Amino acid sequence: MRGRDTKVRMLGRLAAAAAFAAVGATAALAQTDDRYPRPTSAITGSIPNQQQSWSGEPGASGHPLMQPDAILAAVADFKNCIERMWPDAARRNISRASFERFTAGLEPDLRIMDLMDAQPEFTKAFWDYIDALVNDERIAKGRDILKQYEPTFAAVEKAYGVDRYTIVAIWGIETKYGAVAGDRPVIRSTATLACVGRRQAYFKDEFLAALEILHRGDVKPELLRGSWAGAFGATQFMPTAFKRYAVDFDGDGRRDVVESVPDIVASTANHLKKAGWVTGQTWGYEVMVPQGFNYMLADPAHRLTLAEWARMGVQRVGGGAFPRAGDRAYLFVPAGARGPSFLMLDNFRVIMKYNPAEAYALAIGHLADRLRGGGPIAQAWPRDERVLSRTERLELQQRLADRGFDIGEPNGRLGAKTRTAVRDFQARNGLIPDGFATASLLDRLRGP
Ligand code: CA
Numbered sequence: 001m002r003g004r005d006t007k008v009r010m011l012g013r014l015a016a017a018a019a020f021a022a023v024g025a026t027a028a029l030a031q032t033d034d035r036y037p038r039p040t041s042a043i044t045g046s047i048p049n050q051q052q053s054w055s056g057e058p059g060a061s062g063h064p065l066m067q068p069d070a071i072l073a074a075v076a077d078f079k080n081c082i083e084r085m086w087p088d089a090a091r092r093n094i095s096r097a098s099f100e101r102f103t104a105g106l107e108p109d110l111r112i113m114d115l116m117d118a119q120p121e122f123t124k125a126f127w128d129y130i131d132a133l134v135n136d137e138r139i140a141k142g143r144d145i146l147k148q149y150e151p152t153f154a155a156v157e158k159a160y161g162v163d164r165y166t167i168v169a170i171w172g173i174e175t176k177y178g179a180v181a182g183d184r185p186v187i188r189s190t191a192t193l194a195c196v197g198r199r200q201a202y203f204k205d206e207f208l209a210a211l212e213i214l215h216r217g218d219v220k221p222e223l224l225r226g227s228w229a230g231a232f233g234a235t236q237f238m239p240t241a242f243k244r245y246a247v248d249f250d251g252d253g254r255r256d257v258v259e260s261v262p263d264i265v266a267s268t269a270n271h272l273k274k275a276g277w278v279t280g281q282t283w284g285y286e287v288m289v290p291q292g293f294n295y296m297l298a299d300p301a302h303r304l305t306l307a308e309w310a311r312m313g314v315q316r317v318g319g320g321a322f323p324r325a326g327d328r329a330y331l332f333v334p335a336g337a338r339g340p341s342f343l344m345l346d347n348f349r350v351i352m353k354y355n356p357a358e359a360y361a362l363a364i365g366h367l368a369d370r371l372r373g374g375g376p377i378a379q380a381w382p383r384d385e386r387v388l389s390r391t392e393r394l395e396l397q398q399r400l401a402d403r404g405f406d407i408g409e410p411n412g413r414l415g416a417k418t419r420t421a422v423r424d425f426q427a428r429n430g431l432i433p434d435g436f437a438t439a440s441l442l443d444r445l446r447g448p
Pocket of ligand 1: 247248249250251252253254255256260263
Protein backbone atom coordinates (compact mmCIF):
# COMPACT_ATOMS: atom_id res chain seq x y z
CA MET A 1 0.00 0.00 0.00
CA ARG A 2 2.83 2.35 0.84
CA GLY A 3 4.38 2.52 -2.60
CA ARG A 4 1.04 2.95 -4.20
CA ASP A 5 -0.01 5.66 -1.78
CA THR A 6 3.20 7.49 -2.42
CA LYS A 7 2.55 7.35 -6.11
CA VAL A 8 -1.00 8.52 -5.65
CA ARG A 9 0.03 11.47 -3.56
CA MET A 10 2.84 12.41 -5.85
CA LEU A 11 0.63 12.41 -8.85
CA GLY A 12 -1.86 14.43 -6.94
CA ARG A 13 0.81 16.96 -6.21
CA LEU A 14 2.10 17.21 -9.73
CA ALA A 15 -0.72 19.48 -10.60
CA ALA A 16 0.87 22.50 -9.14
CA ALA A 17 4.24 21.91 -10.69
CA ALA A 18 3.47 24.08 -13.65
CA ALA A 19 1.86 26.78 -11.57
CA PHE A 20 4.88 26.76 -9.30
CA ALA A 21 7.19 26.68 -12.27
CA ALA A 22 5.84 30.08 -13.19
CA VAL A 23 7.18 31.47 -9.95
CA GLY A 24 10.28 29.34 -10.12
CA ALA A 25 9.81 26.32 -7.90
CA THR A 26 10.06 22.56 -7.85
CA ALA A 27 12.50 19.67 -7.92
CA ALA A 28 15.42 20.77 -5.71
CA LEU A 29 14.23 18.89 -2.69
CA ALA A 30 15.24 15.41 -1.84
CA GLN A 31 12.91 12.49 -2.14
CA THR A 32 13.29 8.78 -2.59
CA ASP A 33 11.05 8.36 -5.60
CA ASP A 34 12.56 10.18 -8.53
CA ARG A 35 10.14 9.04 -11.17
CA TYR A 36 8.14 12.23 -11.28
CA PRO A 37 8.81 15.93 -11.30
CA ARG A 38 8.93 17.56 -7.93
CA PRO A 39 5.47 17.68 -6.39
CA THR A 40 4.39 21.02 -5.08
CA SER A 41 1.15 20.86 -3.26
CA ALA A 42 0.52 24.14 -1.55
CA ILE A 43 -1.25 25.46 -4.57
CA THR A 44 -2.31 22.17 -6.05
CA GLY A 45 -4.71 22.77 -8.84
CA SER A 46 -4.58 26.51 -8.63
CA ILE A 47 -3.56 26.80 -12.21
CA PRO A 48 -4.96 30.17 -13.10
CA ASN A 49 -4.71 29.91 -16.83
CA GLN A 50 -7.03 27.09 -17.84
CA GLN A 51 -7.39 28.58 -21.28
CA GLN A 52 -3.74 28.03 -21.96
CA SER A 53 -3.44 25.45 -24.70
CA TRP A 54 -1.02 22.63 -25.31
CA SER A 55 2.43 23.75 -26.42
CA GLY A 56 2.62 21.01 -29.07
CA GLU A 57 6.17 20.33 -27.88
CA PRO A 58 7.60 16.89 -27.04
CA GLY A 59 7.57 16.17 -23.31
CA ALA A 60 10.78 16.66 -21.34
CA SER A 61 10.54 13.03 -20.17
CA GLY A 62 11.48 11.94 -23.69
CA HIS A 63 8.87 9.17 -23.40
CA PRO A 64 7.63 8.00 -26.84
CA LEU A 65 4.01 8.54 -25.79
CA MET A 66 4.83 12.20 -24.99
CA GLN A 67 5.90 12.95 -28.57
CA PRO A 68 3.53 15.25 -30.51
CA ASP A 69 2.66 12.60 -33.12
CA ALA A 70 1.79 10.05 -30.45
CA ILE A 71 -0.32 12.63 -28.60
CA LEU A 72 -2.23 13.60 -31.74
CA ALA A 73 -2.83 9.94 -32.61
CA ALA A 74 -4.20 9.37 -29.11
CA VAL A 75 -6.48 12.40 -29.51
CA ALA A 76 -7.87 10.99 -32.77
CA ASP A 77 -8.69 7.78 -30.89
CA PHE A 78 -10.01 9.50 -27.74
CA LYS A 79 -13.70 8.62 -28.11
CA ASN A 80 -12.89 4.98 -28.87
CA CYS A 81 -10.53 4.89 -25.92
CA ILE A 82 -13.31 6.07 -23.58
CA GLU A 83 -15.72 3.50 -25.01
CA ARG A 84 -13.14 0.73 -24.53
CA MET A 85 -13.32 1.44 -20.80
CA TRP A 86 -17.06 0.76 -20.65
CA PRO A 87 -16.76 -2.99 -19.85
CA ASP A 88 -14.54 -2.15 -16.87
CA ALA A 89 -16.99 0.52 -15.80
CA ALA A 90 -19.85 -1.98 -16.04
CA ARG A 91 -17.90 -4.41 -13.83
CA ARG A 92 -17.79 -1.64 -11.24
CA ASN A 93 -21.57 -1.44 -11.33
CA ILE A 94 -21.60 1.89 -13.11
CA SER A 95 -24.82 2.08 -15.14
CA ARG A 96 -24.73 2.68 -18.88
CA ALA A 97 -26.84 5.79 -18.28
CA SER A 98 -24.25 7.20 -15.87
CA PHE A 99 -21.39 6.26 -18.18
CA GLU A 100 -23.00 8.09 -21.07
CA ARG A 101 -24.03 11.07 -19.00
CA PHE A 102 -20.62 11.69 -17.48
CA THR A 103 -18.57 11.02 -20.63
CA ALA A 104 -20.85 12.87 -23.08
CA GLY A 105 -18.92 15.48 -25.04
CA LEU A 106 -15.63 14.82 -23.21
CA GLU A 107 -12.65 16.32 -24.98
CA PRO A 108 -9.04 15.76 -23.94
CA ASP A 109 -7.33 18.58 -22.02
CA LEU A 110 -3.93 18.51 -23.72
CA ARG A 111 -2.45 21.28 -21.60
CA ILE A 112 -2.05 18.47 -19.06
CA MET A 113 0.65 16.92 -21.26
CA ASP A 114 2.83 20.00 -20.75
CA LEU A 115 2.12 20.00 -17.02
CA MET A 116 2.92 16.29 -16.65
CA ASP A 117 6.41 16.72 -18.12
CA ALA A 118 7.29 20.11 -16.66
CA GLN A 119 10.90 20.23 -15.40
CA PRO A 120 11.58 23.75 -14.21
CA GLU A 121 15.19 24.91 -14.41
CA PHE A 122 15.05 27.00 -11.25
CA THR A 123 13.79 25.94 -7.88
CA LYS A 124 13.24 27.39 -4.45
CA ALA A 125 15.43 26.77 -1.46
CA PHE A 126 14.08 24.45 1.23
CA TRP A 127 13.62 27.40 3.62
CA ASP A 128 11.70 29.38 1.00
CA TYR A 129 9.17 26.55 0.76
CA ILE A 130 8.75 26.47 4.53
CA ASP A 131 8.42 30.28 4.70
CA ALA A 132 5.85 30.31 1.91
CA LEU A 133 3.79 27.46 3.33
CA VAL A 134 3.80 28.33 7.03
CA ASN A 135 2.96 32.00 7.42
CA ASP A 136 0.87 34.13 9.79
CA GLU A 137 -2.15 34.03 7.51
CA ARG A 138 -2.21 30.21 7.37
CA ILE A 139 -1.68 29.97 11.11
CA ALA A 140 -4.51 32.41 11.88
CA LYS A 141 -6.94 30.79 9.45
CA GLY A 142 -6.11 27.33 10.80
CA ARG A 143 -6.82 28.47 14.35
CA ASP A 144 -10.17 29.89 13.20
CA ILE A 145 -11.08 26.55 11.62
CA LEU A 146 -10.10 24.66 14.78
CA LYS A 147 -12.37 26.94 16.81
CA GLN A 148 -15.25 26.93 14.35
CA TYR A 149 -15.43 23.14 14.03
CA GLU A 150 -14.25 22.17 17.52
CA PRO A 151 -16.95 19.51 18.09
CA THR A 152 -16.16 17.89 14.74
CA PHE A 153 -12.43 17.75 15.51
CA ALA A 154 -13.11 16.33 18.97
CA ALA A 155 -15.37 13.61 17.53
CA VAL A 156 -12.92 12.73 14.74
CA GLU A 157 -9.97 12.62 17.15
CA LYS A 158 -11.96 10.26 19.36
CA ALA A 159 -12.98 8.02 16.44
CA TYR A 160 -9.62 7.84 14.61
CA GLY A 161 -6.95 8.78 17.16
CA VAL A 162 -5.36 11.25 14.73
CA ASP A 163 -4.13 14.63 15.94
CA ARG A 164 -6.47 17.46 14.86
CA TYR A 165 -3.64 19.95 14.32
CA THR A 166 -2.05 17.70 11.73
CA ILE A 167 -5.34 17.35 9.87
CA VAL A 168 -5.84 21.12 9.80
CA ALA A 169 -2.21 21.57 8.71
CA ILE A 170 -2.73 19.20 5.77
CA TRP A 171 -5.86 21.11 4.85
CA GLY A 172 -3.94 24.39 5.00
CA ILE A 173 -0.85 23.20 3.13
CA GLU A 174 -2.68 21.26 0.42
CA THR A 175 -5.24 23.88 -0.60
CA LYS A 176 -4.95 26.91 1.68
CA TYR A 177 -8.02 25.54 3.48
CA GLY A 178 -9.88 24.85 0.28
CA ALA A 179 -9.14 28.17 -1.41
CA VAL A 180 -7.03 26.62 -4.15
CA ALA A 181 -8.30 23.09 -4.63
CA GLY A 182 -8.12 23.26 -8.42
CA ASP A 183 -10.81 23.82 -11.02
CA ARG A 184 -10.18 21.26 -13.73
CA PRO A 185 -13.02 18.73 -14.03
CA VAL A 186 -11.60 15.50 -12.55
CA ILE A 187 -13.42 13.32 -15.07
CA ARG A 188 -11.88 15.21 -17.99
CA SER A 189 -8.36 15.24 -16.51
CA THR A 190 -8.35 11.56 -15.66
CA ALA A 191 -9.94 10.62 -19.02
CA THR A 192 -7.20 12.61 -20.78
CA LEU A 193 -4.47 10.91 -18.78
CA ALA A 194 -6.10 7.47 -19.24
CA CYS A 195 -6.04 7.84 -23.03
CA VAL A 196 -3.11 10.15 -23.83
CA GLY A 197 0.51 10.20 -22.66
CA ARG A 198 2.85 8.03 -20.66
CA ARG A 199 0.76 7.06 -17.63
CA GLN A 200 -2.39 5.61 -19.20
CA ALA A 201 -2.69 2.34 -17.25
CA TYR A 202 -2.34 4.16 -13.95
CA PHE A 203 -4.88 6.83 -14.82
CA LYS A 204 -7.42 4.38 -16.22
CA ASP A 205 -7.99 3.27 -12.63
CA GLU A 206 -8.31 6.91 -11.54
CA PHE A 207 -10.79 7.65 -14.33
CA LEU A 208 -12.96 4.63 -13.43
CA ALA A 209 -12.82 5.56 -9.74
CA ALA A 210 -13.89 9.12 -10.63
CA LEU A 211 -16.82 7.68 -12.62
CA GLU A 212 -17.81 5.63 -9.57
CA ILE A 213 -17.83 8.75 -7.42
CA LEU A 214 -20.15 10.49 -9.88
CA HIS A 215 -22.36 7.45 -10.37
CA ARG A 216 -22.87 7.06 -6.63
CA GLY A 217 -23.39 10.78 -6.17
CA ASP A 218 -20.84 11.23 -3.37
CA VAL A 219 -19.71 14.56 -4.82
CA LYS A 220 -21.78 16.85 -7.05
CA PRO A 221 -20.59 16.55 -10.66
CA GLU A 222 -20.03 20.30 -11.01
CA LEU A 223 -17.88 20.25 -7.84
CA LEU A 224 -15.69 17.28 -8.78
CA ARG A 225 -12.88 19.57 -9.85
CA GLY A 226 -9.25 19.57 -8.94
CA SER A 227 -5.63 19.47 -10.00
CA TRP A 228 -4.63 18.40 -13.49
CA ALA A 229 -3.73 14.97 -12.06
CA GLY A 230 -7.22 14.57 -10.63
CA ALA A 231 -6.68 15.33 -6.93
CA PHE A 232 -9.76 17.08 -5.56
CA GLY A 233 -11.32 18.46 -2.42
CA ALA A 234 -9.93 20.38 0.54
CA THR A 235 -7.26 17.78 1.30
CA GLN A 236 -6.73 16.66 -2.31
CA PHE A 237 -7.88 13.08 -2.60
CA MET A 238 -7.07 11.18 -5.77
CA PRO A 239 -10.15 9.22 -6.91
CA THR A 240 -8.64 5.84 -5.92
CA ALA A 241 -7.53 7.23 -2.54
CA PHE A 242 -11.05 8.55 -2.08
CA LYS A 243 -12.34 5.04 -2.74
CA ARG A 244 -10.10 3.58 -0.06
CA TYR A 245 -10.20 6.23 2.63
CA ALA A 246 -13.17 8.58 2.33
CA VAL A 247 -15.84 8.22 5.01
CA ASP A 248 -19.34 9.60 5.55
CA PHE A 249 -18.91 11.16 8.98
CA ASP A 250 -22.00 13.38 8.97
CA GLY A 251 -24.23 10.42 8.13
CA ASP A 252 -26.04 11.86 5.10
CA GLY A 253 -25.18 8.81 2.99
CA ARG A 254 -22.60 10.64 0.84
CA ARG A 255 -18.82 10.74 1.28
CA ASP A 256 -18.47 14.37 0.38
CA VAL A 257 -14.85 15.52 0.75
CA VAL A 258 -15.66 18.73 -1.11
CA GLU A 259 -18.58 20.29 0.75
CA SER A 260 -18.92 18.50 4.11
CA VAL A 261 -16.41 19.55 6.78
CA PRO A 262 -17.09 16.44 8.93
CA ASP A 263 -16.45 14.23 5.88
CA ILE A 264 -13.30 16.17 4.94
CA VAL A 265 -11.86 15.97 8.46
CA ALA A 266 -12.76 12.33 9.08
CA SER A 267 -11.66 11.14 5.63
CA THR A 268 -8.27 12.81 6.07
CA ALA A 269 -7.97 11.28 9.55
CA ASN A 270 -8.88 7.87 8.17
CA HIS A 271 -6.27 8.20 5.44
CA LEU A 272 -3.57 8.97 8.04
CA LYS A 273 -4.78 6.22 10.34
CA LYS A 274 -4.67 3.63 7.53
CA ALA A 275 -1.19 4.89 6.65
CA GLY A 276 -0.04 3.97 10.16
CA TRP A 277 -0.57 7.05 12.33
CA VAL A 278 0.64 6.42 15.90
CA THR A 279 -1.91 7.88 18.32
CA GLY A 280 -0.38 10.17 20.92
CA GLN A 281 2.88 10.64 19.05
CA THR A 282 3.82 13.87 17.31
CA TRP A 283 5.70 14.07 13.95
CA GLY A 284 9.09 15.01 15.36
CA TYR A 285 11.15 17.72 17.08
CA GLU A 286 13.53 20.46 16.11
CA VAL A 287 16.80 19.57 17.84
CA MET A 288 20.31 20.93 18.48
CA VAL A 289 23.22 18.63 17.72
CA PRO A 290 26.47 18.95 19.66
CA GLN A 291 29.72 20.39 18.28
CA GLY A 292 31.70 17.88 16.26
CA PHE A 293 28.65 15.70 15.66
CA ASN A 294 29.02 12.84 13.18
CA TYR A 295 26.58 13.77 10.42
CA MET A 296 26.99 10.35 8.82
CA LEU A 297 24.32 9.39 11.38
CA ALA A 298 21.76 11.73 9.78
CA ASP A 299 20.18 9.10 7.57
CA PRO A 300 16.55 7.91 7.34
CA ALA A 301 17.82 4.33 7.63
CA HIS A 302 19.53 5.10 10.93
CA ARG A 303 16.78 5.04 13.53
CA LEU A 304 17.49 5.27 17.25
CA THR A 305 15.30 5.84 20.28
CA LEU A 306 14.93 9.41 21.49
CA ALA A 307 16.78 8.35 24.65
CA GLU A 308 19.72 7.13 22.56
CA TRP A 309 19.82 10.40 20.60
CA ALA A 310 19.71 12.31 23.89
CA ARG A 311 22.67 10.31 25.20
CA MET A 312 24.62 11.40 22.10
CA GLY A 313 23.97 15.02 23.06
CA VAL A 314 21.06 15.72 20.72
CA GLN A 315 18.72 18.07 22.59
CA ARG A 316 15.30 19.54 22.01
CA VAL A 317 15.40 23.18 21.02
CA GLY A 318 14.27 25.13 24.07
CA GLY A 319 15.39 22.32 26.34
CA GLY A 320 13.33 19.76 28.17
CA ALA A 321 13.24 15.98 27.95
CA PHE A 322 11.71 14.12 25.03
CA PRO A 323 8.30 12.68 25.84
CA ARG A 324 8.02 8.96 24.98
CA ALA A 325 11.79 8.47 25.10
CA GLY A 326 11.48 4.94 23.72
CA ASP A 327 10.04 6.10 20.35
CA ARG A 328 12.44 5.75 17.43
CA ALA A 329 13.46 8.62 15.20
CA TYR A 330 15.95 9.53 12.48
CA LEU A 331 17.92 12.75 12.21
CA PHE A 332 16.99 15.02 9.31
CA VAL A 333 19.28 17.89 8.34
CA PRO A 334 17.62 19.37 5.24
CA ALA A 335 20.00 22.32 4.74
CA GLY A 336 23.23 20.93 6.09
CA ALA A 337 25.17 21.50 9.29
CA ARG A 338 24.61 25.28 9.12
CA GLY A 339 20.82 24.85 9.20
CA PRO A 340 18.24 23.42 11.59
CA SER A 341 18.13 19.74 12.55
CA PHE A 342 15.08 17.62 13.27
CA LEU A 343 14.38 14.22 14.78
CA MET A 344 11.65 12.53 12.75
CA LEU A 345 9.30 10.03 14.39
CA ASP A 346 7.19 7.39 12.63
CA ASN A 347 4.36 9.87 12.13
CA PHE A 348 6.61 11.95 9.90
CA ARG A 349 6.78 8.97 7.57
CA VAL A 350 2.99 8.78 7.71
CA ILE A 351 2.77 12.43 6.62
CA MET A 352 5.30 11.62 3.89
CA LYS A 353 2.86 8.98 2.61
CA TYR A 354 0.25 11.68 2.35
CA ASN A 355 2.68 14.03 0.66
CA PRO A 356 6.05 12.54 -0.27
CA ALA A 357 7.93 15.82 -0.62
CA GLU A 358 10.09 16.40 2.46
CA ALA A 359 9.66 20.18 2.47
CA TYR A 360 5.88 19.77 2.36
CA ALA A 361 5.81 17.09 5.03
CA LEU A 362 7.99 19.28 7.28
CA ALA A 363 5.74 22.27 6.55
CA ILE A 364 2.73 20.18 7.59
CA GLY A 365 4.43 19.12 10.84
CA HIS A 366 5.63 22.64 11.60
CA LEU A 367 2.26 24.24 10.81
CA ALA A 368 0.61 21.68 13.14
CA ASP A 369 3.00 22.77 15.90
CA ARG A 370 2.24 26.45 15.26
CA LEU A 371 -1.51 25.75 15.38
CA ARG A 372 -0.91 24.03 18.73
CA GLY A 373 0.77 27.20 19.98
CA GLY A 374 4.42 26.42 19.27
CA GLY A 375 6.97 28.91 18.02
CA PRO A 376 8.88 29.34 14.77
CA ILE A 377 11.80 27.13 13.79
CA ALA A 378 14.52 28.37 16.16
CA GLN A 379 17.74 27.73 14.27
CA ALA A 380 18.69 29.90 11.29
CA TRP A 381 18.69 28.58 7.74
CA PRO A 382 21.83 29.11 5.63
CA ARG A 383 20.07 31.74 3.53
CA ASP A 384 23.29 32.86 1.89
CA GLU A 385 23.49 29.52 0.05
CA ARG A 386 22.53 29.77 -3.59
CA VAL A 387 20.18 27.06 -4.86
CA LEU A 388 21.63 25.03 -7.70
CA SER A 389 19.83 25.19 -11.03
CA ARG A 390 18.66 22.02 -12.73
CA THR A 391 21.64 22.15 -15.09
CA GLU A 392 23.97 22.45 -12.10
CA ARG A 393 22.22 19.64 -10.25
CA LEU A 394 22.64 17.39 -13.26
CA GLU A 395 26.30 18.36 -13.45
CA LEU A 396 26.76 17.64 -9.74
CA GLN A 397 25.23 14.19 -10.19
CA GLN A 398 27.31 13.48 -13.27
CA ARG A 399 30.53 14.52 -11.54
CA LEU A 400 29.72 12.32 -8.53
CA ALA A 401 28.98 9.41 -10.89
CA ASP A 402 32.26 10.05 -12.75
CA ARG A 403 34.08 9.71 -9.44
CA GLY A 404 32.45 6.35 -8.84
CA PHE A 405 29.67 7.36 -6.43
CA ASP A 406 26.31 5.66 -6.94
CA ILE A 407 23.70 8.33 -7.62
CA GLY A 408 21.41 6.17 -9.78
CA GLU A 409 20.39 7.82 -13.03
CA PRO A 410 21.25 11.57 -13.15
CA ASN A 411 17.86 13.28 -13.17
CA GLY A 412 18.42 16.72 -11.66
CA ARG A 413 16.62 15.78 -8.45
CA LEU A 414 18.69 15.51 -5.32
CA GLY A 415 17.12 12.41 -3.81
CA ALA A 416 18.29 10.16 -1.01
CA LYS A 417 20.87 8.41 -3.20
CA THR A 418 22.46 11.66 -4.32
CA ARG A 419 22.55 12.91 -0.74
CA THR A 420 24.30 9.76 0.41
CA ALA A 421 26.83 10.16 -2.41
CA VAL A 422 27.40 13.80 -1.43
CA ARG A 423 27.97 12.71 2.18
CA ASP A 424 30.45 10.03 1.14
CA PHE A 425 32.31 12.54 -1.03
CA GLN A 426 32.38 15.09 1.81
CA ALA A 427 33.63 12.49 4.30
CA ARG A 428 36.41 11.41 1.96
CA ASN A 429 37.51 15.01 1.46
CA GLY A 430 37.58 16.11 5.07
CA LEU A 431 34.34 18.13 4.85
CA ILE A 432 31.40 17.89 7.26
CA PRO A 433 29.37 15.02 5.75
CA ASP A 434 25.95 16.68 5.91
CA GLY A 435 24.78 15.70 2.40
CA PHE A 436 23.89 19.27 1.47
CA ALA A 437 24.61 20.02 -2.17
CA THR A 438 25.91 23.60 -2.31
CA ALA A 439 27.53 25.72 -5.01
CA SER A 440 30.89 25.43 -3.24
CA LEU A 441 30.54 21.65 -3.21
CA LEU A 442 29.93 21.71 -6.96
CA ASP A 443 33.07 23.87 -7.36
CA ARG A 444 35.01 21.33 -5.38
CA LEU A 445 33.72 18.53 -7.62
CA ARG A 446 34.87 20.51 -10.67
CA GLY A 447 38.42 20.43 -9.29
CA PRO A 448 40.89 17.60 -9.59
CA1 CA B 1 -21.55 12.80 4.32
